[in-house]
Amino acid sequence: MYLSSEKTNIKLLGTVFITLCCLASQLPSEAAASRVFPSSHGPIQATTLKSDLHHPWGMAFINANRVLITERRGRLLALNLKSKHTQVVRGLPRIIAQGQGGLLDVAIDPQFEKNRWVYISYTGGLPRSKSTHVGRGKLQNGKLNQFQVIFKASPLMKSQFHFGSRLVFSNQGHLYISLGERGQKSLAQDPSNHSGSMIRVWPDGSVPADNPFLKQRGYQPSIFSYGHRNMQGAALHPTTGEVWAHEHGPKGGDEINVIRPGRNYGWPKTTYGIDYDGTIISTQTTLPGITSPIHHWTPSIAPSGMAFVKGPLFSKWRGDLLVGALKDRRLMHLTIRGEQVLEQEPLLGELAERIRDVEIGPSGAIYLLTDSKNGSLLKLTPQQ
Amino acid sequence: MYLSSEKTNIKLLGTVFITLCCLASQLPSEAAASRVFPSSHGPIQATTLKSDLHHPWGMAFINANRVLITERRGRLLALNLKSKHTQVVRGLPRIIAQGQGGLLDVAIDPQFEKNRWVYISYTGGLPRSKSTHVGRGKLQNGKLNQFQVIFKASPLMKSQFHFGSRLVFSNQGHLYISLGERGQKSLAQDPSNHSGSMIRVWPDGSVPADNPFLKQRGYQPSIFSYGHRNMQGAALHPTTGEVWAHEHGPKGGDEINVIRPGRNYGWPKTTYGIDYDGTIISTQTTLPGITSPIHHWTPSIAPSGMAFVKGPLFSKWRGDLLVGALKDRRLMHLTIRGEQVLEQEPLLGELAERIRDVEIGPSGAIYLLTDSKNGSLLKLTPQQ
Numbered sequence: 048m049y050l051s052s053e054k055t056n057i058k059l060l061g062t063v064f065i066t067l068c069c070l071a072s073q074l075p076s077e078a079a080a081s082r083v084f085p086s087s088h089g090p091i092q093a094t095t096l097k098s099d100l101h102h103p104w105g106m107a108f109i110n111a112n113r114v115l116i117t118e119r120r121g122r123l124l125a126l127n128l129k130s131k132h133t134q135v136v137r138g139l140p141r142i143i144a145q146g147q148g149g150l151l152d153v154a155i156d157p158q159f160e161k162n163r164w165v166y167i168s169y170t171g172g173l174p175r176s177k178s179t180h181v182g183r184g185k186l187q188n189g190k191l192n193q194f195q196v197i198f199k200a201s202p203l204m205k206s207q208f209h210f211g212s213r214l215v216f217s218n219q220g221h222l223y224i225s226l227g228e229r230g231q232k233s234l235a236q237d238p239s240n241h242s243g244s245m246i247r248v249w250p251d252g253s254v255p256a257d258n259p260f261l262k263q264r265g266y267q268p269s270i271f272s273y274g275h276r277n278m279q280g281a282a283l284h285p286t287t288g289e290v291w292a293h294e295h296g297p298k299g300g301d302e303i304n305v306i307r308p309g310r311n312y313g314w315p316k317t318t319y320g321i322d323y324d325g326t327i328i329s330t331q332t333t334l335p336g337i338t339s340p341i342h343h344w345t346p347s348i349a350p351s352g353m354a355f356v357k358g359p360l361f362s363k364w365r366g367d368l369l370v371g372a373l374k375d376r377r378l379m380h381l382t383i384r385g386e387q388v389l390e391q392e393p394l395l396g397e398l399a400e401r402i403r404d405v406e407i408g409p410s411g412a413i414y415l416l417t418d419s420k421n422g423s424l425l426k427l428t429p430q431q
Numbered sequence: 432m433y434l435s436s437e438k439t440n441i442k443l444l445g446t447v448f449i450t451l452c453c454l455a456s457q458l459p460s461e462a463a464a465s466r467v468f469p470s471s472h473g474p475i476q477a478t479t480l481k482s483d484l485h486h487p488w489g490m491a492f493i494n495a496n497r498v499l500i501t502e503r504r505g506r507l508l509a510l511n512l513k514s515k516h517t518q519v520v521r522g523l524p525r526i527i528a529q530g531q532g533g534l535l536d537v538a539i540d541p542q543f544e545k546n547r548w549v550y551i552s553y554t555g556g557l558p559r560s561k562s563t564h565v566g567r568g569k570l571q572n573g574k575l576n577q578f579q580v581i582f583k584a585s586p587l588m589k590s591q592f593h594f595g596s597r598l599v600f601s602n603q604g605h606l607y608i609s610l611g612e613r614g615q616k617s618l619a620q621d622p623s624n625h626s627g628s629m630i631r632v633w634p635d636g637s638v639p640a641d642n643p644f645l646k647q648r649g650y651q652p653s654i655f656s657y658g659h660r661n662m663q664g665a666a667l668h669p670t671t672g673e674v675w676a677h678e679h680g681p682k683g684g685d686e687i688n689v690i691r692p693g694r695n696y697g698w699p700k701t702t703y704g705i706d707y708d709g710t711i712i713s714t715q716t717t718l719p720g721i722t723s724p725i726h727h728w729t730p731s732i733a734p735s736g737m738a739f740v741k742g743p744l745f746s747k748w749r750g751d752l753l754v755g756a757l758k759d760r761r762l763m764h765l766t767i768r769g770e771q772v773l774e775q776e777p778l779l780g781e782l783a784e785r786i787r788d789v790e791i792g793p794s795g796a797i798y799l800l801t802d803s804k805n806g807s808l809l810k811l812t813p814q815q
Binding site for chain 2: 085158161162164197218219220249250251252253255257258288372
């Protein structure tokens with residue numbers, strides 16, 4: 048899919064630096080914004096590619112040079128990693144940036160080179176009546192043209208909490224949308240609404256013929272699984288093609304789940320967590336008919352963003368999982384065998400940044416977004 | 432998408448010939464089966480890559496080396512152009528090979544490398560109650576695994592005529608299925624059945640959210656356009672992304688149409704043809720509400736198979752249309768500007784073969800299937 052290798056670009060970037068360092072004063076400092084951190088893969092170099100991002104939330108690579116980044120306040124940025132040019136993409140819909148809501152994830156169509164579709168998830172509706180929406184537009188000349196809403200979660204509510212959401216394309220071309228339960232626990236166990244569900248639709252929002260609840264009266268046909276609390280990380284497993292997702296627990300009980308059709312993941316009937324005020328939500332961690340997580344974090348780390356390691360750069364970690372931690376201000380490296388988490392290695396502790404999103408770039412480098420008013424795009428590579 | 436260039440393969444093929452010509456007696460004659468024909472692109476070399484095909488109907492390239500070929504009697508062949516090995520693919524459904532029916536077209540999923548789905552169109556049902564079906568299976572170890580029917584045309588009928596059909600994937604991932612009207616003219620003007628329609632579905636058979644008749648009571652929601660007679664050629668326009676299709680007229684009135692949503696292409700209300708017995712079908716060639724063809728052949732050529740020229744080999748013809756002719760036993764080269772046919776150049780007349788299918792291979796060579804009990808796969812390249 049990628050026309051040129053990232054290695055080539057790094058060389059070109061070097062040339063640009065040499066040429067321009069006398070002209071543009073900020074370039075030398077950006078080039079110098081690089082630190083080294085220890086890891087089980089050996090020393091890792093973390094380079095700041097872009098700072099001054101206002102609460103960046105999601106990212107998607109168009110190719111080795113171009114990445115799209117969302118800011119929760121409602122800006123979509125197209126960043127050229129070679130020229131360092133940043134463009135604010137126009138043509139976005141009205142976005143309600145309140146509380147945990149705003150512009151959330153971004154994804155590009157599997158056939159983007161042919162059809163130019165870019166997908167965003169965001170809080171849409173009105174300030175007092177809103178929900179997670181997903182829309183798409185054709186990225187042309189810095190604008191999302193022909194913008195159309197392909198999914199609106201029901202119900203629309205005033206709540207400013209638990210919107211999810213991540214967008215993941217499957218190898219079949221389905222679009223998975225992870226949601227939250229808007230802070231209304233009971234909604235997560237009621238599949239007549241979308242709250243607390245994983246959604247699976249075609250890219251135009253239509254419902255696949257084999258969705259699990261298609262013929263079940265009273266169920267939302269786009270629901271793929273339910274009983275989730277707030278999923279802010281999801282990724283396609285590189286060999287099985289299944290979607291894995293994590294979700295925030297309350298106080299304790301953050302979970303990783305392998306998402307399977309028609310399953311109930313239990314919230315709030317089962318949980319490893321307790322409520323923020325210390326009260327018991329459920330004494331059950333497992334129940335018949337409920338699928339258990341393959342991993343939980345108690346106490347919570349507040350996970351956000353997730354990626355499976357692939358490509359040549361971090362070959363020792365291939366197939367492992369990387370999860371951003373907001374509260375813990377770390378990148379979690381989980382050694383995976385089958386569906387088991389064998390080990391957990393916290394990384395970048397010295398950086399002390401809230402990690403909002405994790406992606407593997409076209410060449411296999413790890414890219415992170417840090418969550419703050421002055422957030423950054425970081426690139427991790429093994430130290431040369 | 433293709434891992435190696437066809438040029439490399441040709442070289443390797445040469446090596447194989449040199450190595451094996453003493454061992455396998457049929458190879459030297461196959462290697463020699465090459466003729467040169469004149470054309471407006473200069474002399475064209477036609478090489479027989481495979482003979483002994485029993486009424487081959489459709490083909491689809493997996494990569495530069497591997498092509499799938501259907502035989503109407505119900506065999507799907509996987510041909511390795513490098514090793515010359517041919518495998519009969521197992522796992523096909525029951526196919527009713529009668530009259531014009533049988534195994535028709537084959538297509539591979541836009542994400543085939545990730546999901547292995549292969550699609551076939553065929554006559555399914557029972558000998559006295561049958562229609563065009565489309566199904567898919569995952570091509571693994573020479574077998575279509577997990578085979579599922581994703582579309583069945585209604586109504587099922589005894590008729591052995593006008594099953595269509597070609598399969599075309601759009602840049603959005605939609606699957607277009609061209610059908611015939613089963614020899615029952617009136618069905619083509621009645622969108623409560625599928626006969627005489629172009630179908631548009633998602634690869635699992637579900638209906639896209641923006642199909643034109645989705646909310647029209649009594650209409651089949653999968654219909655994209657109707658009023659067609661028998662479409663045995665369809666192709667995606669390389670720049671507009673629209674589907675173009677041709678259809679057999681009766682006696683005269685073969686048409687090329689640009690397929691647009693919700694349109695009625697007129698059969699049998701309008702036609703440039705007359706019935707085989709000489710009677711008038713319609714005195715009208717145009718009517719309000721009916722979309723006219725961009726080109727018609729009167730007398731008929733009996734078109735089958737269609738491809739837009741792309742790639743580097745036939746650069747002078749880029750964007751032009753190639754159409755196989757059964758009755759005329761030629762390959763038609765149509766010079767296209769916008770939606771106009773400027774010129775028509777009949778090719779390969781000296782070959783005197785019925786051309787059933789036309790495809791452009793990964794490297795830009797033209798591939799043809801000839802229709803007979805001893806049909807062939809031919810490759811056309813500019814003479815070196």
